Amino acid sequence: MPKALSKLLWPTLLFILGAGASFLLCPIEQAAVNQQIIGYPDSVVPAYQLRPWLLSFILFIPFLASVIYRCCGTLDRYTLKTFLNSFAICFGALFIIMFLEDIQDNLSDFKESEDMLYLMGKHYLIKLPSLLVFILPYSLMLGLLWSLGKMSKDQEIVAMIQTGRSVTRIVGPLIGFGFLCTLMCMVFNYHWAPYADSQEKSILEQARGIEASEARHVAYQNNDDSRHWYVGAFPAEHDHGEPLKSVNITVMKDDSIVQRIITKNASWSVDARIWELETPLIHTIKEGNVTPVTHNENLTFDWPETPYQIINPGLKPPYLGIPGLTSWLANHRDHPLSDKRSYLTHWHYRIAHPFICMITIMLAAPLGIVFNRRGLGGGVAVAIFLCAGMIFCSTVFPTLGESGHLSPVLAAWATNIIFTLVALVLFHRRMTGQPIYQTLKNLLGN
Template structure:
């Protein structure tokens, strides 16, 4: 009885209570993070909806909920881990040790490379540390989405290769477990990382890509611009805008630069053209103020030109958000932005909807690369002889390079119209999932993989 009590009461804490300690800590940390991040995200969404009257509101309102899910992912993972069996927990621990090293190493390498490229720009700013922190905080989701597949591949090959070399995989098989059952917890981890990448890809990773340039411009003392040379026409085609430069903080009242507005009559004939140095939109009264405007009036009696020294105020319903949207590139828009653009600008004469639709599908397809990486690397990491691991690593690197190539080429073909947007976005996933299933079949049936691939290239 004394021995049993000692096993269940280590360090004065019962085993059942100790097992609940980490999940409770992660639950508390997730709740604190969600209580801060979700209201802040809701405020940003509310401001965005006001500025974009034609937005697909439910797509934007989903953002705070997704932030909340990310906050509780560590807690959910810890509960799943505690509910797993002994062998599954051991496999996960071996894998997570390798994953922590690989992910940390790649993250540090990417961070040092980026800071080496940009540190000189940040040094030019008196707000160096503020902009530096903002830059990497905003960039974090995009960086995570980028390095996760590589980290998963390297750590899985390392962990499974180590377990194969020590005959632990063979021992598990002898207990009656199949290869698929052995790697099931790792596939589950790949699915979890794919869900996290999908959440980041929903808005925050594309947003990070769009903001990187503006933050660097701020560090150099250059006026931050979100878009340049933007053309826009309102829904009833009575006004056509051309804006030379739209500042990053236009939603806070920063003026649009070098504005030209063509006003059309009911017959779509040019009635008036207004050229102004700046155009400022007020969020309070929803009115436009044009500075130093020059007004060209076209009538049957002839053309008249009037230059005003004082600003002119107009109550046009357009907002800066609406004007800028056709000028935003698809790679910089998340799913809410792409959904709203497709709902309002499918027939816009100045933009190609194929590009926006391809990127909309790609936002959903790309995160599952993490899961496919697990499916590819798992059968290559499990070997039953000492010579097999090096060949498996070579094949995995070759397949990973092919996946990167295809994930670039297929979307390009979709944007150019050679493939449908859906096929272009999902073709890489379909192709390499099929390859992964073939590799799994050969590993389960005991057929060689590396030797077979090598024989193909030696023919």
């Protein structure tokens, strides 16, 4: 009985922690989604409403992993335990390196703020999903090479093969762990990792005493083409009532300009759903004559567009998650001021990129398993070479998609396709006992 209880201890604790975190965080996320939907009435609402559910799911992934671990056999648990020890060290080392590097780059900016500790905590809490998505594949590769190399050196892999297990069966639990990491990265890529990238600049501007802006120099035309907006800067807190800066509004009628309104600040009321322009200068154009009038009081207008709709064309694709990209494509696919190829490429890339975790496992596993002492160094060298190739391809192919040289789908998935094929070739050579490093060396030599 005590042994059975000990097996349930970790799953139970992780379930309680996941449930408690969901209870605290999901209502906050739901409130943010509700605010988003109010401001973006043309949004694809189901895409945003999925965010709290995905957040809850990711909080339960540790519980799910613990249950799967308890259901594995003895050899599978031993393989996982050996790998997880190496993975934890590699992940921790990379995390600390990235964290210290970021502090070194931004500490001078944080020192300029009176709320230094608050802004640093906010910065790194928001940045955490983006940082995890970035370092997970490299941690998986290093941890796998280390653990499988150690098991190969101690002849443990050979002993497992002699029990009748194939190489694929031996690394099966590791591929399962890679699948969980893929799910985690996919959830983060859905919204939180792109959001972290978009907020980093705003937080650093706030630390330097500069008014943080979410976007600058944004042009927008409303649905019936009766008003053209040009906004100099969107404050980072514009969704909490902060006014838009340096606003220029051109009012059209029958394809002709009838008014041009210039104001320093334009505020939108969420409750009243009206615009308030601060002491605007209004140029009225009639029959070629321009009549400028400066108003000493604020004027209100019941225009239907919202700040969220106006800023949408100015948001860059790398800073939008799947809900934002989906909504943009649904409402601005034919927008004359934006190029849909970038948004389509990043939409597909948000889904394709997390599978790098699975591919990393498939690449590193046959390179980490060796049957002689000389092969380990060669496998590490090939792994580093392939890792550099993945970084290069994951940067180049999306750029080609944005420029129109590749279709968005192919640009997003090309890296995955190429390195999955490479992984399958490596697995085949390892399963048939053919040397990987020496074969590659001979090919390069020839």
